[in-house]
Amino acid sequence: xxxxxxxxxxxxxGHTPSMLAHRAKFTDALHEHGxxxxxxxxxLHAHFVTSPSLTHEVLVSQGSxxxxxxxxxxxxxYLGTGxxxxxxxxxxxxxxxxxxxxxxxxxxxxxxTMARAAASLAARWQPGEIRTIENDMQELAVTIxxxxxxxxxxxxxxxxxxxxxxxTVIQQGMIRALSPTFxxxxxxxxxxxxxxxxARMKAVVLQVIESWRADGTDNGDVLSMLLLAEEDGTRMTDxxxxxxxxxxxTAGIETTAIALAWALYEVGNDQEIERRxxxxxxxxxxxxxxxFADVHSLRYTAQIVQETLRKYPxxxxxxRTLTDVQLGDVSLPAGAEVIVSPHALHHDERYxxxxxxxxxxxxxxxxxxxxxxxxxxxxxGGNRQxxxxxxxxxxxxxTLATIAARWRLVPTRPARVKxxxxxxxxxxxxxxxxxx
Numbered sequence: 305x306x307x308x309x310x311x312x313x314x315x316x317x318g319h320t321p322s323m324l325a326h327r328a329k330f331t332d333a334l335h336e337h338g339x340x341x342x343x344x345x346x347x348l349h350a351h352f353v354t355s356p357s358l359t360h361e362v363l364v365s366q367g368s369x370x371x372x373x374x375x376x377x378x379x380x381x382y383l384g385t386g387x388x389x390x391x392x393x394x395x396x397x398x399x400x401x402x403x404x405x406x407x408x409x410x411x412x413x414x415x416x417t418m419a420r421a422a423a424s425l426a427a428r429w430q431p432g433e434i435r436t437i438e439n440d441m442q443e444l445a446v447t448i449x450x451x452x453x454x455x456x457x458x459x460x461x462x463x464x465x466x467x468x469x470x471x472t473v474i475q476q477g478m479i480r481a482l483s484p485t486f487x488x489x490x491x492x493x494x495x496x497x498x499x500x501x502x503a504r505m506k507a508v509v510l511q512v513i514e515s516w517r518a519d520g521t522d523n524g525d526v527l528s529m530l531l532l533a534e535e536d537g538t539r540m541t542d543x544x545x546x547x548x549x550x551x552x553x554t555a556g557i558e559t560t561a562i563a564l565a566w567a568l569y570e571v572g573n574d575q576e577i578e579r580r581x582x583x584x585x586x587x588x589x590x591x592x593x594x595x596f597a598d599v600h601s602l603r604y605t606a607q608i609v610q611e612t613l614r615k616y617p618x619x620x621x622x623x624r625t626l627t628d629v630q631l632g633d634v635s636l637p638a639g640a641e642v643i644v645s646p647h648a649l650h651h652d653e654r655y656x657x658x659x660x661x662x663x664x665x666x667x668x669x670x671x672x673x674x675x676x677x678x679x680x681x682x683x684x685g686g687n688r689q690x691x692x693x694x695x696x697x698x699x700x701x702x703t704l705a706t707i708a709a710r711w712r713l714v715p716t717r718p719a720r721v722k723x724x725x726x727x728x729x730x731x732x733x734x735x736x737x738x739x740x
Contacts, residue, residue, distance in 0.1 A: 307338070307340055307341065307342045307351060307634055308337045308338045308341055308342065309341070309342045309344075310322075310330075310334055310337060310341050310342065310343050310352065311337075312326075312330065313344060316346070317346055318343070318344030318345055318346055318347075318348075319343045319344050319345065320345050320346055320483070323343075323345075327619065327723035328619060328645075328647045328648070328651070328723060328727065331352065331619070331620065331645050331647070331648050332645075332647065332648045332651050332652075334352050334354050334648065335354035335355070335648065335652060337354075338354070339353065339354055339355040339358055339631075339632050339633075339634075340352070340353055340354070340358065340631055340632065340634045341354060343643065346483075348641060349640075349641065350373075350622070350641040350642065350643050351631075351634070351636060351640060351641065351642050351643065352620075352642075352643045352644075352645070353631065353642060353643065353644050354645075354648060354649075354652075355632070355678075356649060356655065356675075356676040356677060356678035356679035357632075357676060357677070357678060358631050358632055358678070359644045359649060359678035359679075359681065359685075360676075360677040360678030360685065361631060361678075362623055362631070362642055362644055363644065363678070363681065363684060363685035363686045363688065364677075364678075364685045364686040366629060366631075367685075367686040367687060367688070368626075369625060369626050369627050369629050370623040370624060370625055370626060370629075370642065371391040371392070371623065371624050371626055372388075372389055372390075372391055372622070372623065372624065373621075373622030373623045373624040373641050373642065373643075376388070376389050376622065379477060379480075383477075383547065383550055383551065383554065384543065384544075384546065384547030384550065385544070385547050386398070386547035386548045386549075386550060386551030386552075387399060387402065387548065387551050387691060388551045388554070388555055389551075395687075395688075396687065397535050398540075398544070398548065399687065399691065400535060401530070401533040401534070401535050401540065402529075402530065402533065402548060402691060403691065404529055404533065405526045405529035405530065405533075406691055406692055406694065406695055408694075410529070411596070411694055411695055411698055412596040413524060414448075414452045414695065414698075415595065415596035415599075415698060415702060416595075416596075417448060417451050417452055418448050418698065418699045418702045418703065419593050419594045419595065419702050419706055420593075421444055421447045421448050421451065422444060422594075422702060422703040422706035422707065423593060423706050425440060425443070425444050425447075426706060426707050426710050426711060429711065429736040430736065431736065431737065431738050432735060432736065432737070433735070433736045434716060434733050434734070434735055434736075435713070435733070435734055435735075435736055436731060436732065436733060437565050437568055437569065437713065437729070437732040437733075437734045438561065438562075438565040438728070438729040438730070438731075438732050440565075441560075441561040441562075441564040441565040441568070442471065442557070442561045443467065444561070444564070444703065445556075445557045445558075445560045445561040445564065445699075446463065446466055446467045446470065446557055447463070448560075448699055449466075449552065449553060449556045449557050449560075450462065450463030450466050450467070451463065451525075452525060452526055453525060453526045453527050453549060453552065453553070454512055454525060454527055455523045455524060455525040455527075455528075456512070456515065456516070456523060456525075458511065458512055458515045459512050459525070459527070461508055461511070461512075462508045462509055462511075462512045465504055465505055465508045466505065466553055466557075468501075468504070469501035469502075469504055469505050470501075470505070470553055470554065470557055470558075471558065472497050472498060472501040473498060473501050473502060473505070473554060474554055474557075474558045474724075474725065475724050475725070476494045476495070476497060476498035476501075477498065477554075479494060479724075480495075480498070505550065505553075506546065506550075509546050509549050509550065510542060510546055512527065513527070513531070513542050513545055513546065513549075514542070516528070516531055517531070517542075526552065527545075527549065530545050530548055530549070531545060552692065555690065555692065556692050556695070556696065558725070558726070558728075559618065559696065559726065560696050560699055560700065562616055562726050562727070562728055562729065563609070563612050563613060563616060563696075563700055564700055564703055564704075565729045565732055566612050566615070566616045566727075566729060566732075567608055567609065567612040567700065567704055568704070568707065568713050568732075568734065569713075569715060569719055569729065569732050569734065570608070570611075570612065570615075570662040571608065571704075571708070571713070572712065572713040572714050572715050572734055573662075573715050573719075574662065577608065577662075577664060578712065580604050581604060581605060581608065581704070581708050582708055582712075582739065584602060584603070584604045584605060585602070585605070585705045585708045585709050586709070588601045588602055588705075589602075589705055589709055591709075593706070594702045594705045594706050594709075596698070596702075598702075598705065599698055599701050599702065602701055602705055604664065605701050605704055605705055605708075606697075606701055607664040607665070607667040608664045608704065609697060609700045609701055609704070610664070610667045610672075611662055611663060611664045611666065611667060612662075612700075613682035614650045614656065614680065614682070615650065615651075615659075615660075615662060616726065616727050617646035617647050617650050617681075617682050617726065618646055618647065618725055618726045619645060619646075619647050619723070619725055619726055620643050620644065620645040620646070620647070620648075621643070621644055621645075621646075621684070622641060622642065622643050623641075623642045623643075623644070624639060624640065624641055624642070625637070625638050625639060625640045625642065626638060644681075646681050646682060647726070647727070649678070649679055649680070649681060650679075650680065650682075652679070655675060655676065655679045655680075656679075683696075709739075710738070710739060711736050711737065711738060711739060712736075712737040712738075712739055713734040713735070713736060713737070714734060714735045714737055715732070715733070715734050716733045716734065716735055717733055719732060720732070
């Protein structure tokens with residue numbers, strides 16, 4: 305059957321100006337036009353999937369019929385063939401080699417780094433001080449991912465470079481992904497900043513890898529796990545390792561920093577949520593540091609995390625059909641571009657009543673069990689589900705509990721949003737108020 309075309313289409317540029325101008329407001333409303341809606345991104349025709357069931361087909365049940373889409377093609381010259389961008393048997397091989405770095409016992413070891421870094425940040429705050437909370441959470445996320453990736457002295461140089469460059473890579477990369485190809489070749493400041501940031505990060509990460517190979521010791525960090533991993537008697541090359549490291553940095557920092565900043569803002573903006581969080585942290589943790597063993601008992605804290613991941617997810621991801629695919633009433637030929645949007649699904653009031661309300665209590669076991677497959681996808685799905693999902697959720701719970709044990713964070717003005725690859729907080733100013 306014919307696929308309906310989304311509104312607000314511009315000559316030559318298609319829907320790109322509308323998407324860049326209105327971001328999620330534009331794509332969240334596309335379900336009103338059908339389960340599959342055509343978008344034109346310049347000369348590129350894409351099919352935007354709006355229903356949970358068809359999203360599940362794209363990501364899981366028919367996932368083998370798809371590969372990464374056009375948006376990811378633009379990243380490949382810079383980010384290589386890490387898990388985020390690779391396809392087919394190579395992707396599955398790399399995923400098998402990386403999985404041990406995210407097994408439960410490893411995350412339990414990383415949890416002490418998470419708690420220590422969060423406590424160190426909270427200890428630097430002063431009573432009555434106004435904090436730009438997204439900056440603090442960016443710093444914390446870089447520290448945690450960096451120190452769990454690189455535990456050596458030379459690794460600290462890599463962490464410093466990541467702190468300097470990673471957000472330029474992420475934010476300018478999204479602009480490139482949505483723009484016609486010729487734009488990235490123009491002598492624009494953003495293009496220059498992106499190219500320079502990629503070059504700096506690659507140089508320092510390769511230096512860390514070279515240093516590790518000269519020693520060969522398992523330092524208990526993620527890099528050691530990657531370099532020691534074997535598949536059929538072979539290990540990753542330096543380039544493969546670099547690609548996976550850059551993937552972990554880009555995937556593991558921004559999304560976690562966004563979630564942490566918004567979670568703290570939402571808690572500080574609702575006295576009842578704040579009270580219940582503090583009561584739970586006091587009962588489970590008390591005055592001691594938060595441990596991995598506490599995470600299971602911090603149930604209301606976990607509900608806050610779930611609701612944050614629902615309300616503030618990434619905008620969209622793209623796939624490309626490898627063969628003819630039937631999605632509901634729509635037949636797609638091989639090579640068709642498909643878009644699925646966690647943000648649009650998570651804000652669909654058919655599945656999440658009052659979607660703009662921050663409501664942790666919605667996450668009862670019964671509510672979660674009744675959700676259609678594909679309605680809640682903060683970490684994707686299928687064999688491309690984010691490998692670090694447990695790492696990220698553990699990090700957010702531990703950080704929230706560590707800060708809540710010591711501070712109240714009170715917003716000094718309403719939230720401001722800068723929507724790039726996700727609803728990014730822009731100047732969340734919060735006053736640090738001691739609890740005791």
